[in-house]
Amino acid sequence: MPTLQTERLLLRPWEPGDFEAYAAIMADPEVVRYLGTLPLSREDAWRNLALLVGHGQLRGYTLNAVVERTTGRLLGRCGLWQPEGWPGLEVGWALGSFAWGQGFATEAAKLWRDYAFRVLGVEELVSLIHPSNERSQRVARRVGLRRLREVEVRGVTCQLWGQTRQEALARKKR
Numbered sequence: 001m002p003t004l005q006t007e008r009l010l011l012r013p014w015e016p017g018d019f020e021a022y023a024a025i026m027a028d029p030e031v032v033r034y035l036g037t038l039p040l041s042r043e044d045a046w047r048n049l050a051l052l053v054g055h056g057q058l059r060g061y062t063l064n065a066v067v068e069r070t071t072g073r074l075l076g077r078c079g080l081w082q083p084e085g086w087p088g089l090e091v092g093w094a095l096g097s098f099a100w101g102q103g104f105a106t107e108a109a110k111l112w113r114d115y116a117f118r119v120l121g122v123e124e125l126v127s128l129i130h131p132s133n134e135r136s137q138r139v140a141r142r143v144g145l146r147r148l149r150e151v152e153v154r155g156v157t158c159q160l161w162g163q164t165r166q167e168a169l170a171r172k173k174r
Contacts, residue, residue, distance in 0.1 A: 001056050001064070002119075004111050010067040011078060011108055014053050018065050021074035022049055025096040031076075034130035035094060036156040055083060061120075063092055066108050068099075075099040078108035080116055087151055087160060088126035089116065093139065100135065106142045113143055117165045124165070128158040137161075144171050 001013040014022075023045035025031055032039050040048060056062030063077040076095030082088070091112050093105045109127075116122045127145055129136045137147075137159075145161040152158070 002061065002115065003064075004115060005069065006107055006111060008069055009075075009104060009108055009111075010069050011064050011111060012067065013056065013062075014049060014065050018074050019046065019049060021096075022065075022077075025074070025076055025094075028097055030097045031094060034133040034136065036130075036154065052077065055081065063094075066093075066095065066104065068104075075104055078105065079112050080120075087128070087153065088124060088162070089122055091116065091125050091127055091143070091145075093136070105136075105139045109139060109143045113163070113168065117168050122165065125163055127161040128153055129161055131157065131159055144168055 003013065004011040023040070023042050026040040026045045026048060029039045052062050059080075059082060061080040063079040063081050066075045066078045067073065068075055076093070076099060078093040078095075079091070081090045081092045091109050093109050095105055113125055116125055125145070127136070127140050128151070129140060131150070140161045143163070144167060145163045148160045148162045150157055151160045
């Protein structure tokens with residue numbers, strides 16, 4: 001499982017000590033508002049975290065822990081996600097509301113985007129974004145994704161955003 005870092009962030013595999021903070025983040029109605037779920041109970045947060053860890057074991061990547069390097073505080077999750085039946089390899093993010101508006105999601109998503117294109121050699125990345133989630137749409141634009149079309153995933157209508165490796169390379173050259 002990869003560990004990535006920027007000057008401000010550590011993107012690493014989940015650790016047992018992350019659970020309390022993760023459960024608090026996922027219990028916040030504002031955080032889960034556009035994730036297609038109600039706020040998670042502690043029990044459901046545990047299952048969700050176990051799902052992420054299991055996905056990582058099966059795929060070699062997952063939505064990893066996002067940790068602020070200076071404080072060691074868990075900010076949320078970001079990484080690559082592609083369960084069975086998903087419309088493509090997704091770069092996804094969900095941060096605690098206390099971490100919004102500071103550029104953390106963009107910073108983390110760009111790092112995972114670069115990892116997917118450079119290390120994994122993928123040809124295209126996608127993000128599924130709720131049509132009303134303007135914050136995530138802004139992050140997607142800053143990462144270089146563009147809105148492709150609407151799709152239905154597990155009974156929820158989402159916007160499918162995407163970027164090819166060629167688009168990412170062209171953008172970096174500018």
